[in-house]
Amino acid sequence: MSAEIENSPVPQQEAATLPFLTTSLDAVINWGRSNSLWPFPFATACCAIEFMSLMSARYDFARFGTEFMRFTPRQSDLLMIMGTVTYKQAPILRRIYEQMSAPRWVIAVGACASSGGFYDSYCTVPGIDHIIPVDVFIAGCPPRPEAYIEAAVQLQEKIKDESFLTERLARLRDRGEDLPS
Amino acid sequence: MRVLDRTGEKLDLLTVNIGPSHPATHGSLRIICGLEGETIKAAVAEIGYLHRGFEKMVERGTYQQVMPYTDRLNYCSAILNNIAFSKAVESMFEIQITERCKVLRVLMSEFTRIVDHLICVAAALADLGAQTAYFYYFVPREDAMIILEKLTGARLTNSFSRIGGLYRDTYEGFETDVLDFLKKTEESLSDVFKLVDRNRIFLDRTQGIGCITPELAISYGWTGPCLRATGVDRDLRKDQPYFDYQTYDFDTIVGTRGDTYDRLMVRLFEAKESISIVRQAIKRLKPGPINVSDPRVSQPQHEFAYHDMEALINRFKLVYEGVRVPQGEHYDALEAANGELGFFITSDGTGNPWRIKVRPPCLTQFAAFHNLVEGGMVSDAIACLSSINIIAGELDR
Amino acid sequence: MKTLGTDYTKALVPATAADISCAQQSTFDWLASRFPLDQDPLAKLSTSAIVRREDLHEVVQALRDTPEFAYDMLIDIIGIDYLNYPGHQGPRFAVTYLFKSMRFAAHRFQLKVLVDEEDLVVPSLHDLFHIANWAEREVWDLFGIRFEGHPNMKRLLNHFEFVGHPLRKDYPAQKRQWLSTNDPLLDQLEARLRENGMELIDPIPLNTPAVEDVIKGSRR
Numbered sequence: 001m002s003a004e005i006e007n008s009p010v011p012q013q014e015a016a017t018l019p020f021l022t023t024s025l026d027a028v029i030n031w032g033r034s035n036s037l038w039p040f041p042f043a044t045a046c047c048a049i050e051f052m053s054l055m056s057a058r059y060d061f062a063r064f065g066t067e068f069m070r071f072t073p074r075q076s077d078l079l080m081i082m083g084t085v086t087y088k089q090a091p092i093l094r095r096i097y098e099q100m101s102a103p104r105w106v107i108a109v110g111a112c113a114s115s116g117g118f119y120d121s122y123c124t125v126p127g128i129d130h131i132i133p134v135d136v137f138i139a140g141c142p143p144r145p146e147a148y149i150e151a152a153v154q155l156q157e158k159i160k161d162e163s164f165l166t167e168r169l170a171r172l173r174d175r176g177e178d179l180p181s
Numbered sequence: 182m183r184v185l186d187r188t189g190e191k192l193d194l195l196t197v198n199i200g201p202s203h204p205a206t207h208g209s210l211r212i213i214c215g216l217e218g219e220t221i222k223a224a225v226a227e228i229g230y231l232h233r234g235f236e237k238m239v240e241r242g243t244y245q246q247v248m249p250y251t252d253r254l255n256y257c258s259a260i261l262n263n264i265a266f267s268k269a270v271e272s273m274f275e276i277q278i279t280e281r282c283k284v285l286r287v288l289m290s291e292f293t294r295i296v297d298h299l300i301c302v303a304a305a306l307a308d309l310g311a312q313t314a315y316f317y318y319f320v321p322r323e324d325a326m327i328i329l330e331k332l333t334g335a336r337l338t339n340s341f342s343r344i345g346g347l348y349r350d351t352y353e354g355f356e357t358d359v360l361d362f363l364k365k366t367e368e369s370l371s372d373v374f375k376l377v378d379r380n381r382i383f384l385d386r387t388q389g390i391g392c393i394t395p396e397l398a399i400s401y402g403w404t405g406p407c408l409r410a411t412g413v414d415r416d417l418r419k420d421q422p423y424f425d426y427q428t429y430d431f432d433t434i435v436g437t438r439g440d441t442y443d444r445l446m447v448r449l450f451e452a453k454e455s456i457s458i459v460r461q462a463i464k465r466l467k468p469g470p471i472n473v474s475d476p477r478v479s480q481p482q483h484e485f486a487y488h489d490m491e492a493l494i495n496r497f498k499l500v501y502e503g504v505r506v507p508q509g510e511h512y513d514a515l516e517a518a519n520g521e522l523g524f525f526i527t528s529d530g531t532g533n534p535w536r537i538k539v540r541p542p543c544l545t546q547f548a549a550f551h552n553l554v555e556g557g558m559v560s561d562a563i564a565c566l567s568s569i570n571i572i573a574g575e576l577d578r
Numbered sequence: 579m580k581t582l583g584t585d586y587t588k589a590l591v592p593a594t595a596a597d598i599s600c601a602q603q604s605t606f607d608w609l610a611s612r613f614p615l616d617q618d619p620l621a622k623l624s625t626s627a628i629v630r631r632e633d634l635h636e637v638v639q640a641l642r643d644t645p646e647f648a649y650d651m652l653i654d655i656i657g658i659d660y661l662n663y664p665g666h667q668g669p670r671f672a673v674t675y676l677f678k679s680m681r682f683a684a685h686r687f688q689l690k691v692l693v694d695e696e697d698l699v700v701p702s703l704h705d706l707f708h709i710a711n712w713a714e715r716e717v718w719d720l721f722g723i724r725f726e727g728h729p730n731m732k733r734l735l736n737h738f739e740f741v742g743h744p745l746r747k748d749y750p751a752q753k754r755q756w757l758s759t760n761d762p763l764l765d766q767l768e769a770r771l772r773e774n775g776m777e778l779i780d781p782i783p784l785n786t787p788a789v790e791d792v793i794k795g796s797r798r
Binding site (some may be wrong): 182183184185186187191192194196207211213214215222223224227229232234236237238240241272273275332385395397399400401402412413414415420421422427433435437493507508509510512513514521523525527530534536538540544548549551555570578 | 586587588590592593598618620622623624641650651652653654656658659664665666674676680683684688697708709711712718734735736737745751754761763764766767770771773774775776777778779782783791
Binding site (some may be wrong): 090091120122126 | 657736
């Protein structure tokens, strides 16, 4: 938020002594959102075992604000799909995504979730983007824990570019309403 | 839903669906139960949520290309799957692998068996609320991952075995790395054992929960640690020894009651036996070739392939057409971490397999799941499920 | 279940490869003296039998309950499709049964039943081995071979809206089929309640909402 402080009309030295901080609403909200991502692990296959490594002491995914794993989509804002999604699983994945409340983001972990991987068969969905929108894809079969961390950081960057107000406006327009005066 | 009991009592049952996306169903399984209060009156399990078409996929490639698919069957102990598949193909060729390869295969099998048991017990204890064990176990497990990465190039899906040998020989300093890992594992095993050994909560939640009789378990085709937990002393490493297992000194761990406690403890102690086997195997490691010199299965060395026409053709044929397994059908199995892991191979004499059927040990255990949980509480069902160690990749293929 | 008085807690005498093939030969000879059967030409490394479909149940029961053999574990049931298999003659499909004994370390045996494409029926073994229930469902799912007398002949691995049998050689590997909603499984739960000796007064209400309703409900 240092950029906002520099551009503020109050002189910098004076601003440092003031008991408040001026910034844009988007910056504050995105700062909060990006640093407290609560993941819902939709774990189906091998990538989930690497996710266990990721949550354990050596890699410690909690450092990136993903402290709580929530096993209910209602309380989480990051959906991590780890493993192959089959046609039998597809309606469930769709339903879980629909149950999450906005804002919500999706990470497709590994080759299977991203593209079906080398299971090009009658029962696997060739990439979960056939079912739900995806924000970040991770390559690898399974990806290394470092790749998970990189994806989380990339997602944080992406969230920082979002605009809370524009989003809300678009949502209101979708419903045919106007901004409350 | 209302039902009439055997005694004529009227019960009001609640239908509860668990899974397929549930924290306790490691992977994607689905159980639907009829509950009276918290007691399970009837349970039905459904599988197939991770059916990826293994058996259809492998029919398209060569035998060597099956290897990465076998990694993803039981992804907790990938090397054991690789070895099981290459052993099955080798037995169709009737070739004998080299002495060093045998010892290394035993070493790697037991090494991955330790890792598999660590994950299973860690996850089971985490499901019971003992998160500490999970952190204790994942310290040596990460060391194991580093060793595997140095040796095979991959952390989890190793594809280490080859038909007629192994992908490569060990690296320098492998023995000390493994011995170091074993020491750390022993420490964390005894730490966790101290945590649960006389822990009232653990004992109450596991002892006498999810019992199964040996007769029923055998009728369901149970093998491996889960069968041994019921008191049946059967282990393929002892009964039909392969890779010279009869010359190693180890015990089979047998339970008494076949409950959740026994299943977890059998795994804990089996990991200790595996540690001792790995130590014995390290002592036996002697320099020598790791691949058989059989032109039907193994590629000629680089220097021959560059200077010798026949060797070049041999190499080209093996890469392009694959290993040509003699026509016929054969079933071959070994003792994997979960039980008897077998491959039934039908070959038509070409480089592509006609049909490969896996015999997954998980499937038999999960087929009996309703017998384990009916009459118990819902929370006991969770403890039960994690103790039989269901790996969805193997269960659904 | 019959146990034949086997002491499971006692360890077995280890078996060598020679023991195993010897046990297979003696099992085959014993069976051949009682039932009409052929030797399986494809099983080149072992002595396996091809039995007639109508004898299957009897043969398996004899193998399980005879104390000298005691094949008390059904390892697996395997379906095979021999469409265009080089040099293959006779029926298109086969079902292979693998058995193992808990009483003798060396005892492993393999049976095969040939199934014609016009009449894809095999007797079910679910009353002899519990695992046969799921194993037979799997074969039905992947090959479309029906097991006569099976209590619940439903697909095991693929979803219930799936059409066709994917492991047949004429099923294209990439022919994908979408599923609209999941199986509520309530009929199986009802059947299981009856098995456990309970009598249903009123049926289970199907309270699973359709996917569209869930989507509509979660939209803001």
